[in-house]
Amino acid sequence: MKLAIIGTGGIVETCLDALTKADFVTPAAICARPKSETKAHALARKYNIATVYTDYEQLLNDQTIDFVYIGIVNNMHYEYAKMALEHGKNVICEKPVTSNIDEFVELEILAQKGKLFFFEAITLLHSPNFAFMRQHLPNIGRLRMMQANYFQYSSRYDKFLQGIVLPVFDPAFSGGCLYDLNVYNIHLVMGLLGMPQAVQYYANIAANGIDTSGAAVLVYDGSVATCSAAKDSESTSGAVFIGEKGYIQLQGSPNVCGSVTLKTEDKLIKYAGEQYENRMVDEFIAFEKLYRENNLSACYKLLEHSHNVMDVLTQLRHSAGIKFK
Numbered sequence: 001m002k003l004a005i006i007g008t009g010g011i012v013e014t015c016l017d018a019l020t021k022a023d024f025v026t027p028a029a030i031c032a033r034p035k036s037e038t039k040a041h042a043l044a045r046k047y048n049i050a051t052v053y054t055d056y057e058q059l060l061n062d063q064t065i066d067f068v069y070i071g072i073v074n075n076m077h078y079e080y081a082k083m084a085l086e087h088g089k090n091v092i093c094e095k096p097v098t099s100n101i102d103e104f105v106e107l108e109i110l111a112q113k114g115k116l117f118f119f120e121a122i123t124l125l126h127s128p129n130f131a132f133m134r135q136h137l138p139n140i141g142r143l144r145m146m147q148a149n150y151f152q153y154s155s156r157y158d159k160f161l162q163g164i165v166l167p168v169f170d171p172a173f174s175g176g177c178l179y180d181l182n183v184y185n186i187h188l189v190m191g192l193l194g195m196p197q198a199v200q201y202y203a204n205i206a207a208n209g210i211d212t213s214g215a216a217v218l219v220y221d222g223s224v225a226t227c228s229a230a231k232d233s234e235s236t237s238g239a240v241f242i243g244e245k246g247y248i249q250l251q252g253s254p255n256v257c258g259s260v261t262l263k264t265e266d267k268l269i270k271y272a273g274e275q276y277e278n279r280m281v282d283e284f285i286a287f288e289k290l291y292r293e294n295n296l297s298a299c300y301k302l303l304e305h306s307h308n309v310m311d312v313l314t315q316l317r318h319s320a321g322i323k324f325k
Contacts, residue, residue, distance in 0.1 A: 128273030
């Protein structure tokens with residue numbers, strides 16, 4: 001699996017570190033804007049990447065590349081993924097794949113028509129700890145309440161308060177807390193329970209119209225999930241799924257999907273199935289396996305989940321009056 005890396009930001013270095021532990025996945029090229037070319041060459045030397053591109057179209061015409069991994073600013077995901085799919089390249093795209101559901105549907109159709117692999121890079125879905133939660137969810141009886149929290153004070157928030165607006169706090173770049181952090185809470189809940197019946201987002205909105213923190217409510221038949229996240233404050237992150245016969249508790253932020261506690265009427269189990277320090281290793285191993293086995297049906301099942309999450313994200317954003325460019 002020959003992979004081209006798009007971007008040079010912090011998530012890209014985490015990705016490249018993960019690939020050193022994912023067998024059969026080779027970072028064969030990296031593409032950056034001309035002003036980031038020096039950084040791209042530094043990453044290429046560090047991770048033994050053969051080719052550096054500053055022209056995306058040129059990279060897409062490289063027939064040795066199987067996949068592109070898109071790790072750039074949110075509002076550019078759609079354009080870059082669309083170009084890759086139109087050139088017959090398989091795509092792994094960082095979350096959120098697009099800014100809205102209409103863009104997502106267009107990419108989904110392109111991938112399926114071209115029989116191409118198209119993955120959203122959501123680490124928690126491929127975690128052994130998430131698999132444990134899904135396996136044991138029926139053990140806690142009928143679900144009544146779910147709470148998922150991801151609180152991480154952003155180093156960019158101080159600059160935001162000074163009037164320096166970076167992409168993560170800019171609606172023009174599809175930024176905000178919902179799309180940056182709360183998206184993981186929503187993937188966690190929907191990964192276990194599927195599509196909710198109704199949704200609403202209650203957000204703290206800054207003067208430029210972006211959400212710096214907020215709580216999303218997802219309503220299911222007989223149960224309610226509250227997904228809270230903040231980039232303007234810090235607290236304990238984690239999740240708990242509460243049933244009539246017990247609970248399942250996740251320690252730490254949902255993107256890492258740390259250790260899990262299962263408590264039922266007759267037992268208490270603590271589980272930590274992660275083998276790798278880097279949270280992205282498991283997802284690349286999973287993607288490579290599906291690609292090697294040409295298992296498009298499993299890929300499109302994951303894509304259907306991402307479709308539903310993007311649908312909900314779009315509804316949540318609109319419910320809070322947050323408008324992107």
